[in-house]
Amino acid sequence: MNERLIIRLASSASQKNHWLIWSDSENEIIASGEVDNAEQLNLLTEKALQRRVICLLPGVDVALKKVAITGVFNRQMQQALPYLIEEELASDVEKLHFSVLAKETDLVYVAICDKQKMHLWLEWLEDAQIKCKQFIPEGLALPLSEDGHWQAVQLGESWLIRETENIAWSCELSMLEVILESKLKNCADQDSIPQIDSYSPVLENSVGQWINLDPVLPMELLAIGTQNNKVNILTDEFKQSKDANQYIEKWRVPAMIAVILLLVSMLSIYTQTLKVESQTAIIKEQVETLYRQAFPRESQLPYARINNKLEGMMANLKGDAGGVGFLSMLNDLSPAITVQKDFRINNLKYDGKKQELQIAVTASSFQAFEKFSATLPAHLSAEQGALNNSQSGVSGTLTVRSK
Numbered sequence: 001m002n003e004r005l006i007i008r009l010a011s012s013a014s015q016k017n018h019w020l021i022w023s024d025s026e027n028e029i030i031a032s033g034e035v036d037n038a039e040q041l042n043l044l045t046e047k048a049l050q051r052r053v054i055c056l057l058p059g060v061d062v063a064l065k066k067v068a069i070t071g072v073f074n075r076q077m078q079q080a081l082p083y084l085i086e087e088e089l090a091s092d093v094e095k096l097h098f099s100v101l102a103k104e105t106d107l108v109y110v111a112i113c114d115k116q117k118m119h120l121w122l123e124w125l126e127d128a129q130i131k132c133k134q135f136i137p138e139g140l141a142l143p144l145s146e147d148g149h150w151q152a153v154q155l156g157e158s159w160l161i162r163e164t165e166n167i168a169w170s171c172e173l174s175m176l177e178v179i180l181e182s183k184l185k186n187c188a189d190q191d192s193i194p195q196i197d198s199y200s201p202v203l204e205n206s207v208g209q210w211i212n213l214d215p216v217l218p219m220e221l222l223a224i225g226t227q228n229n230k231v232n233i234l235t236d237e238f239k240q241s242k243d244a245n246q247y248i249e250k251w252r253v254p255a256m257i258a259v260i261l262l263l264v265s266m267l268s269i270y271t272q273t274l275k276v277e278s279q280t281a282i283i284k285e286q287v288e289t290l291y292r293q294a295f296p297r298e299s300q301l302p303y304a305r306i307n308n309k310l311e312g313m314m315a316n317l318k319g320d321a322g323g324v325g326f327l328s329m330l331n332d333l334s335p336a337i338t339v340q341k342d343f344r345i346n347n348l349k350y351d352g353k354k355q356e357l358q359i360a361v362t363a364s365s366f367q368a369f370e371k372f373s374a375t376l377p378a379h380l381s382a383e384q385g386a387l388n389n390s391q392s393g394v395s396g397t398l399t400v401r402s403k
Contacts, residue, residue, distance in 0.1 A: 002025040003023050003024070004021070004022050004053070004226065005053045006022060006054050006055075006056065006219065006226055007019045007053065007054070007130075007132070008058075008138060008155070009055050009056065009058065010037075011058045011060055013038040013039070014037050015037065016037070016156070017034060018034045018155065018156070018218075019035070022220075024227065029217075029220055029223075031047075032217075032220075038127075041130065044130060045128050045130060053130055053134075054132065054134045054136060054226045054229075055135050056222055056226070057136065057233070058158070058170060059139045059160060059168060061114070062233070064101070064139070065085060065088070065109070065112065066107050066110075066167065067081060067085055067107065067109075068106060069081075069084070069106060069107065073108060081108065095115055096112055097112070097114070097236070098111070099112075099233035100235075101166050101233075102165070109166035111137055122238070133232075135232060136229055136231045137233065138160055138168075138170060138222060139162045139169055140162065140166070140231050141221075141222040142168065143162070143225060149195045149211075150163050151199075152198045152200070153198065153199040154201075155219070155222075157173050158171065158172055159171055159173060159200075180207040184208055193208065195209045195210075196208050196211065199214075199215060201215070260290055260310055261307075261310055263283070263286070263287050266283075267280065267284070267287065288300075288302070291306050291310075326350040326352070329380070330357075332379075335375070336375040337372075340371065340372055342393075343362075343368060344393075345360070347359075348360075356399055356401035358398070358399050360396075360397050361395065361396060362393045362395040365394060368394070369384055369396065378403075379402055380401070380403065383400075383401075384398055
């Protein structure tokens with residue numbers, strides 16, 4: 001994807017969310033703007049299609065800290081990490097999400113955010129049907145100075161400050177002076193006070209040594225900073241799974257059959273034209289290998305029988321002239337499957353003779369099975385098999401057939 005949609009999520013549902021579309025190939029802004037609140041994120045749904053989405057999190061909600069450690073940083077150390085800084089935190093450790101950003105010899109840099117806030121942001125995106133797999137604290141998208149200068153920019157009523165590679169923070173304009181005084185007073189002498197390079201107009205009589213740089217649009221500056229940015233606090237329980245494209249899954253088997261048939265056809269032309277037995281043997285082996293990979297549950301077949309087998313499978317998929325057929329039945333079921341967001345299909349089995357489709361499903365509740373049956377087209381019915389309730393959800397089998 002050559003274009004990215006950058007969304008700066010707000011701290012609360014009633015606040016504005018800034019967005020920008022950046023073209024990596026053209027190195028320029030395609031479009032930008034803001035939505036008034038979380039409910040209006042659905043205005044970005046279409047813009048998110050076919051683009052990589054990156055969300056920036058407000059620094060007031062994500063604390064970036066460095067933690068001194070002794071010994072090797074291993075799994076046990078990572079589990080104990082929250083309790084090493086428990087006294088510095090305003091909330092219970094169990095309510096917070098900890099994501100390790102980087103590790104040094106005796107230091108670990110960690111991002112800390114309230115779990116409820118993380119769930120809230122993900123709910124906003126889910127309601128808007130926007131898929132995002134990378135959350136970056138906004139300050140870590142600012143440029144990184146090579147000479148130790150702090151970097152600053154004003155976005156709306158907030159100031160974003162990046163101190164080092166892994167330390168950044170944000171605050172409201174009214175709190176900027178107070179926080180800067182607190183941070184800069186720890187400097188040993190005047191010479192050690194870092195210079196602050198600002199991409200926004202500097203306020204008069206500001207605390208610290210501020211330098212005005214050429215102004216840059218805040219979202220443009222942050223968009224550039226997200227390119228090749230490896231920071232992502234969607235870890236542990238918030239790690240996003242790779243969603244299989246439903247359309248690819250729908251046509252995967254026919255596509256595999258079509259590819260194999262194409263290879264078979266190419267083999268026939270090749271052997272008839274070149275008559276090279278050694279090449280023929282190699283391609284035959286490739287066809288047999290591809291068949292085994294595509295259909296591991298089918299019995300192994302020699303090359304000579306694969307063509308007839310595939311043609312028979314294609315006939316079953318298409319169905320008889322007056323029957324439902326696998327492909328047409330999948331097409332009719334697509335709307336009912338799509339609305340079931342918590343439906344996970346584990347296996348599909350089509351019986352051409354009975355013209356019925358068995359679907360092995362895992363869902364979050366028993367009601368999901370009933371809802372699926374209720375949303376079927378009028379000409380289809382679903383017979384529910386035995387259901388099993390486990391920690392991973394409710395699993396069972398649905399047999400779909402025409403009435």
